Amino acid sequence: MDSINKGKHIRLGELLVQEGLIGQAQLEKAISIQRQEGGRLGEILVKLGMVKEDQMFAVLGRQLNVPYFFLGTGMLKPATNQGLDRLIPHDFASKNFVLPLSRTLRSLTVAMFDPLDLILVDNLERLTNCKVNPVIATRSDISKAIEGFYGKSALFNQAVKDSYDVSDAVDININTDSSDQELSLDKLVARAEEAPVVKLVDLIIRQAIDERASDIHMEPFKDKICLRYRIDGKLYEIPPPAKHLHMPIISRIKILSKLDIAEKRLPQDGAFLAKIGDSPIDIRVSSVPTIYGEKIVMRLLDRSEVVLDLSRLGFDPKQLETMRRAINAPYGLVFLTGPTGSGKTTTLYAILNEIKNPSKNIVTIEDPVEYKLEGINQVQVKPEIGLTFATALRSFLRQDPDIMLVGEVRDLETAQICIRSALTGHLVLSTLHTNDAPTAVSRLMDIGIEPYMLAPSLLAVVAQRLVRRLCLDCKEAYEPTKEQLKTINLKAELIYRAKGCAKCNNTGYRGRACIAEVMVVNEEIRSLINQRASFQKICEAAKANGMQTLYEAGLKKVEDGVTSLEDAISVTLGAE
Numbered sequence: 205m206d207s208i209n210k211g212k213h214i215r216l217g218e219l220l221v222q223e224g225l226i227g228q229a230q231l232e233k234a235i236s237i238q239r240q241e242g243g244r245l246g247e248i249l250v251k252l253g254m255v256k257e258d259q260m261f262a263v264l265g266r267q268l269n270v271p272y273f274f275l276g277t278g279m280l281k282p283a284t285n286q287g288l289d290r291l292i293p294h295d296f297a298s299k300n301f302v303l304p305l306s307r308t309l310r311s312l313t314v315a316m317f318d319p320l321d322l323i324l325v326d327n328l329e330r331l332t333n334c335k336v337n338p339v340i341a342t343r344s345d346i347s348k349a350i351e352g353f354y355g356k357s358a359l360f361n362q363a364v365k366d367s368y369d370v371s372d373a374v375d376i377n378i379n380t381d382s383s384d385q386e387l388s389l390d391k392l393v394a395r396a397e398e399a400p401v402v403k404l405v406d407l408i409i410r411q412a413i414d415e416r417a418s419d420i421h422m423e424p425f426k427d428k429i430c431l432r433y434r435i436d437g438k439l440y441e442i443p444p445p446a447k448h449l450h451m452p453i454i455s456r457i458k459i460l461s462k463l464d465i466a467e468k469r470l471p472q473d474g475a476f477l478a479k480i481g482d483s484p485i486d487i488r489v490s491s492v493p494t495i496y497g498e499k500i501v502m503r504l505l506d507r508s509e510v511v512l513d514l515s516r517l518g519f520d521p522k523q524l525e526t527m528r529r530a531i532n533a534p535y536g537l538v539f540l541t542g543p544t545g546s547g548k549t550t551t552l553y554a555i556l557n558e559i560k561n562p563s564k565n566i567v568t569i570e571d572p573v574e575y576k577l578e579g580i581n582q583v584q585v586k587p588e589i590g591l592t593f594a595t596a597l598r599s600f601l602r603q604d605p606d607i608m609l610v611g612e613v614r615d616l617e618t619a620q621i622c623i624r625s626a627l628t629g630h631l632v633l634s635t636l637h638t639n640d641a642p643t644a645v646s647r648l649m650d651i652g653i654e655p656y657m658l659a660p661s662l663l664a665v666v667a668q669r670l671v672r673r674l675c676l677d678c679k680e681a682y683e684p685t686k687e688q689l690k691t692i693n694l695k696a697e698l699i700y701r702a703k704g705c706a707k708c709n710n711t712g713y714r715g716r717a718c719i720a721e722v723m724v725v726n727e728e729i730r731s732l733i734n735q736r737a738s739f740q741k742i743c744e745a746a747k748a749n750g751m752q753t754l755y756e757a758g759l760k761k762v763e764d765g766v767t768s769l770e771d772a773i774s775v776t777l778g779a780e
Contacts, residue, residue: 220255230254257342270319271339280315280349283710291332294354300324301346305706310334315341401452404445413480418504424450424497436672436713454498461489469493505574512557518717526722531555536663537626541638547670547718548635549574568609569596597621610634616652626661641665641723642743645733659733668720669775671767672713678705696763717766719757
């Protein structure tokens, strides 16, 4: 603290008096104690209870033009996957009250108790071989943040390190002509239940949840395991466990999800429930055999994090108004289209959440049921016992439904029942896998639906994608180049791009938003359907009717500062 005062010739006491945090009499008393006992004036004021530590540091931060970070806002959360715990070791951080927050090329942001301690800054730059950009934080906040960061990081890294240190002397026979590894089932189960393996699997899942990952990929290769998390739609590599623990880890996951650990030649699907605090996390597990062993993918569904509010998913207000007219119709067919992982299911649940009320009987058939909604009858597909989409839909019609949700139209029979239900007074919601809204019409006719049935039943088709939201704390504005403006019709003079900070794990993005094109089926489009017109003609008619394409919706999100131009283009590539 003294080095701060000396380095800038700032009298801390006078600053605190000017800010109205202490009185002149209190300052004189503290100075008197300092002369008698020594020590730092700031610490004396805090010890006497005259000023709070965070108030004192906020004043210093403003005076020194150094950002003041405090624990409650999450600003003292270091970026992950940058090796910061290795860059500044735990013992050095604890001894000197410094915490690495993020690294960009050769620049390192560090939280410090005394940011003008030039000797400490010099030591940090020598230690890290980076230019240090200090921010100021209280000693107590830095201490708590160090404990949280190095504790969790050390736990995961130690578990990974331990996985390499464990002896490989297990009963595994490796055939040089094949990558299959044989291990007695008794020993495999025993190893899967060993403490290190159990702890490692728990830590892999817990870290993925902390990082807001939607999927965990564990892939075996010839000499290693590859561990990756999908965060905001992108895959990021994580330090993997040792190769020899691949089979025990896979077996542990299989045991949790009630899969057959003896079956390694066929794909399997399962699920289990994890609880982090009071939050239940549904984990869906898929295993497939590869040439080097089984690959496992776990999808994490955090029910507490899901937004089932249609107005908060990112739809344009005009699109939202159009969709609401369709989903509040007494009967008809509404399709959501897009690739896997484009948010179709979340949008469907948000629609149901909005239109449900005690006067309506709503039934769903899904594969699988991802979220349980109160007041709605949800059915899980079970093909092994004959409960398919088509068989469930036939039964639904005897259940006096008002609204039916069909998870996906996969075949002609399911499509026919959906359309007949829509024609006989029911509102039917479902999904298709097509690139855009007009193509859905062609797809339905290609699988065998007659135009005379499709035209009167179809109300609207919504095609959607997910774009990554720029981090609000670090996104930076820039002026697009002339080359970009030649090929892209942007109305905004300034747009934003990703930068990266501690809050977004240095990715520049945090969360995702929906972009969509909403095609309303009017009389002109119905006439084109009856004529078996091409999707190009249907698309032209929809645009003339005011439909905003996915490409245009993506550019609108760029102009609004929601996402970057690069992300919008990559997501809508081929949609224009």
